Amino acid sequence: MFNIICVKFGKKYSSDFVNKLHMDLLSYNPLNSFTFHCYTDNPEGINDSINIVNPIGPTLKGVWNKLALFSEEFPIKGENIYLDLDVCISNDITSWAGYFDWDKLSIVHAPWKDNKKRYGRLSSYDVTHHSSVMVWQNNVHHIWEHFNSGLRDYYMRKYVGIDRFLAHEDIEVGYLPNNFTMSKMHQDRKQFEFTPAILTYEELDVQISDLLPCD
Amino acid sequence: MFKSVIYYRAIKLNEEIYDESQYGVDDLYRIKDISHSLDNNQWHSKLWLAQELHKLYNHPAGKILVVGGWYGLMAFLLRQQWNQSDMNIVSSDMDPMCKEYGYKLFRGNDIQYQTLEVNNKIDLSGYTAIVNTSCEHMEPEMIRYLIDNKDKDTWVAFQTNNWYDIESHINCSPSLEYWESELELDWIAYSDKHKYDCYDRYMIIGK
Numbered sequence: 001m002f003n004i005i006c007v008k009f010g011k012k013y014s015s016d017f018v019n020k021l022h023m024d025l026l027s028y029n030p031l032n033s034f035t036f037h038c039y040t041d042n043p044e045g046i047n048d049s050i051n052i053v054n055p056i057g058p059t060l061k062g063v064w065n066k067l068a069l070f071s072e073e074f075p076i077k078g079e080n081i082y083l084d085l086d087v088c089i090s091n092d093i094t095s096w097a098g099y100f101d102w103d104k105l106s107i108v109h110a111p112w113k114d115n116k117k118r119y120g121r122l123s124s125y126d127v128t129h130h131s132s133v134m135v136w137q138n139n140v141h142h143i144w145e146h147f148n149s150g151l152r153d154y155y156m157r158k159y160v161g162i163d164r165f166l167a168h169e170d171i172e173v174g175y176l177p178n179n180f181t182m183s184k185m186h187q188d189r190k191q192f193e194f195t196p197a198i199l200t201y202e203e204l205d206v207q208i209s210d211l212l213p214c215d
Numbered sequence: 216m217f218k219s220v221i222y223y224r225a226i227k228l229n230e231e232i233y234d235e236s237q238y239g240v241d242d243l244y245r246i247k248d249i250s251h252s253l254d255n256n257q258w259h260s261k262l263w264l265a266q267e268l269h270k271l272y273n274h275p276a277g278k279i280l281v282v283g284g285w286y287g288l289m290a291f292l293l294r295q296q297w298n299q300s301d302m303n304i305v306s307s308d309m310d311p312m313c314k315e316y317g318y319k320l321f322r323g324n325d326i327q328y329q330t331l332e333v334n335n336k337i338d339l340s341g342y343t344a345i346v347n348t349s350c351e352h353m354e355p356e357m358i359r360y361l362i363d364n365k366d367k368d369t370w371v372a373f374q375t376n377n378w379y380d381i382e383s384h385i386n387c388s389p390s391l392e393y394w395e396s397e398l399e400l401d402w403i404a405y406s407d408k409h410k411y412d413c414y415d416r417y418m419i420i421g422k
Contacts, residue, residue, distance in 0.1 A: 059354055059385040150309040150332060153352055156383040158244040 002034040002094050003080045009065045015045030016208055017085040022050055024089040033094055037076055039065065058148070063161050066131060070144040082134040086206040091197035099177045102137035108200060109175035112186035127167035132200040133181055143171055224320050225249055249316060252286045260374060260416050261289045261348060263409065268372045268420055269296035271404050272344060276301035280342045282333050282361070283349025284308050287317035290326045293346070300325060307331035333357040339365045350375035351384040362398065370422055371400065378414035391417045
């Protein structure tokens with residue numbers, strides 16, 4: 001049984017995003033071979049069929065809570081798939097399980113973020129990581145421990161989000177299969193032989209009505 | 216006068232950090248962080264605390280613990296008020312680099328630096344004042360711990376703000392009055408706020 005996990009902290013996303021994501025997953029996987037969890041500071045409005053995971057601490061804002069999923073104290077163990085709330089499901093994502101490297105953190109490869117590369121070296125603006133979808137089973141506790149150190153506050157000032165934290169702190173990650181996800185903004189459906197399982201959005205202010213599946 | 220000395224040291228320190236980035240640890244964000252720690256709002260709000268605490272404390276000796284002290288500006292400005300060695304001043308921060316860079320910025324000012332995370336294991340005995348200008352960065356339970364575990368007569372001088380937009384601000388307060396009631400001090404000797412461009416900064420001094 002897979003764990004599919006989303007994170008909802010603060011007011012950026014309503015519980016409707018959580019419920020929609022769960023319903024979309026069920027619609028492509030009616031046999032329900034997964035457990036859906038929402039790690040949140042406010043479970044109000046989230047359907048009863050979704051397992052609520054309460055904050056484990058320390059208090060963090062927004063996307064930084066995604067890193068707490070890698071803590072040894074995070075109560076969900078096993079084969080985990082994390083999804084941002086502003087992704088759209090277009091297929092049964094659990095059917096891709098055989099293509100994942102579960103022994104390390106795998107995230108989306110985002111080569112389009114590399115287009116600002118200057119001076120032949122990685123700058124703070126051009127990382128090719130995208131953490132909208134993440135897959136892992138083991139060997140990730142060190143990521144949380146790296147973050148949740150005396151430098152925790154410094155990292156939150158230094159990095160705009162966790163993609164840059166992962167890249168610039170030299171955290172070893174793998175990339176998910178190319179056809180598994182597609183960027184709505186930066187990739188073209190014609191590039192893909194098969195329908196990608198997940199559509200990712202990079203807009204800052206995504207509305208729930210924007211989240212439409214691939215053809 | 217002393218301000219220009221500190222700025223000069225900051226410039227030289229930033230040169231060191233740049234040099235290090237070429238051959239060793241690449242952490243250029245420290246340059247911005249050190250600059251930010253010395254900007255006008257930081258000088259103003261910390262001088263405000265140092266002056267008001269000095270008036271109320273009204274004694275030349277003791278031991279002040281600054282928690283969340285960053286690179287040490289708060290401790291330095293306290294030292295300007297208490298320029299006798301009878302006042303022991305400790306600047307602490309959870310970031311281990313603050314000790315190294317703080318010493319370089321404020322050397323010669325009789326400040327002790329410690330790497331210390333505010334948690335429920337800190338020994339507060341012997342301190343006559345606890346200063347915290349970073350309450351917005353700390354869990355409410357840890358602020359509570361400082362108040363509940365200090366000696367009864369130990370002063371606290373705390374600042375926070377209502378700048379909720381910053382990612383690392385996990386414990387802002389909506390108003391000075393709200394924060395007063397949250398801290399539940401036995402006695403409030405001073406309570407006021409200053410308006411800055413993006414936020415209000417609140418300060419409470421008491422026991």
